[in-house]
Amino acid sequence: MNQNAALSAGISTASVLLGIAVMAVVTYLMRMLPLVLFRRRIRSVWLRSFLAYLPYAVLAAMTVPAAFFAGGSLPATLAGLAVAGVMSWFRMGLFPVAAAASTVACLFSLIPGLS
Amino acid sequence: MTQSKRSLFLRGARDGLPICFGYLSVAFAYGIHSIEGGLPVWAALTASLTNFTSAGQVAGTDLILAGATLFEIAVTLFLINLRYALMSLSLSQKLDPGMSVLERAALAFGNTDEVFAVAMRRPGVLTTPYLAGLIFTPYVGWCLGTLFGATAAGLMPAVVRSALGLAIYGMFLAIILPEARANRAVALVALVSAAVSCLFACLPLLRRLSAGWVIIIASVAASSLGAFLFPIRETSDEPDEAPQRGAAQ
Structure with missing residues (x-):
């Protein structure tokens, strides 16, 4: 069935493969070029500060607001995020926090009448 | 030396586990999405094996299925993945100065948003075995998740699937909050x-x-x-x- 699905959509195997190849090349080049070409230490204080803050900014932008739509029902999501927030504040590791967020959301979803 | 390389790899692989679980669910969603759009299972899996990126893959897959030109696909992927160039630039400042060009080029493949964030959180310079481990588990999760989503879509209860989706955000909070507190x-x-x-x-x-x-x-x-x-x-x-x-x- 699945093998014929692309065919029924009118897309040839060759164009699927070519499309994926183009996606892969562009994605890889974006990641590889700065890492390979840029080997010096950056001297600009501003740029270095910018790059140091960047990971936290990227994470915050990815988390808010997307996290609020991630865990199924809103009560389950909020419960999972609240537990994860408190655990994070007290510096528990990445894996315990991630596991707790999922477990709490899953348990909360099972409470009848909430979701 | 070999032992310490091995332990660095394992340490990285362990740090990558939460990402792996998060990716399982995100890739699962990608697998379902591609199959429903009309992509064959092998194509969805090939995309995950060669691209290893979430938003870019969804956009690229939709464009392929819509019959878009290769140029459109390239430009869209360029724009969506522009952030990787910034992240790689940031990461380049933290790599072990003795790392070879080949190692840099190989590790660059696995520089996803989440791998980047966890890598930057680690104190000191980043070594090849640690980064290889940190990329390994998420990559396995990403490819397996795609395969499961594409082949077994609908078998997993929706409650479990969406609860798994929260894992990755729990991990983000665990990275941001302790640093923001300090x-x-x-x-x-x-x-x-x-x-x-x-x-x-x-x-x-x-x-x-x-x-x-x-x-x-x-x-x-x-x-x-x-x-x-x-x-x-x-x-x-x-x-x-x-x-x-x-x-x-």
């Missing part, structure tokens, strides 16, 4: 970035922008503000303004 500059940067991201999600015209663009705009704006208000004048391991030249290369 450093008010990071707290401000994270708050501003989150606020801009919310703005883009809420305003009717702005919400048409792709997720990749929202992340670029929000994070560049917030990090610029942070760098302007709280420049980090570190007493670095290397003498940056050293009078003698040519020594540091």
Whole structure:
């Protein structure tokens, strides 16, 4: 069935493969070029500060607001995020926090009448 | 030496486990999405094996299925993945200076948003075995998740599937909050970035922008503000303004 699905959509195997190849090349080049070409230490204080803050900014932008739509029902999501927030504040590791967020959301979803 | 390389790899693989679980669910969703759009299972899996990126893969797959030109696909992927160039630039400052070009080129393949964030959180320089481990588990999760989603879509209860989706955000909180608690500059940067991201999600015209663009705009704006208000004048391991030249290369 699945093998014929692309065919029924009118897309040839060759164009699927070519499309994926183009996606892969562009994605890889974006990641590889700065890492390979840029080997010096950056001297600009501003740029270095910018790059140091960047990971936290990227994470915050990815988390808010997307996290609020991630865990199924809103009560389950909020419960999972609240537990994860408190655990994070007290510096528990990445894996315990991630596991707790999922477990709490899953348990909360099972409470009848909430979701 | 071999033992320490091995333990560094395992350490990285363990740090990558939460990402792996998060990716399982995200890739699961990608698998379902591609199959429903009409992509064969092998093609969805090939895309995950060769691309290893979430937003870009969804956009690229949709374009392929819509019969778009290769040029359109390339430009869209370029825009969505522009943030990787920034992240690689940031990561380049933290790599072990003795790392070879080949190692850099190989590790670059696995520089996803989440791998980047966890890698930057690690104190000190980043070594090849640690990064290889940190990329390994998420990559396995990403490819397996795609395969499961594409072949067994609908078998997993929706409750479990969506609860798994929360794991990755729990991990993000575990990265951001301890640092924000200790450093008010990071707290401000994270708050501003989150606020801009919310703005883009809420305003009717702005919400048409792709997720990749929202992340670029929000994070560049917030990090610029942070760098302007709280420049980090570190007493670095290397003498940056050293009078003698040519020594540091």
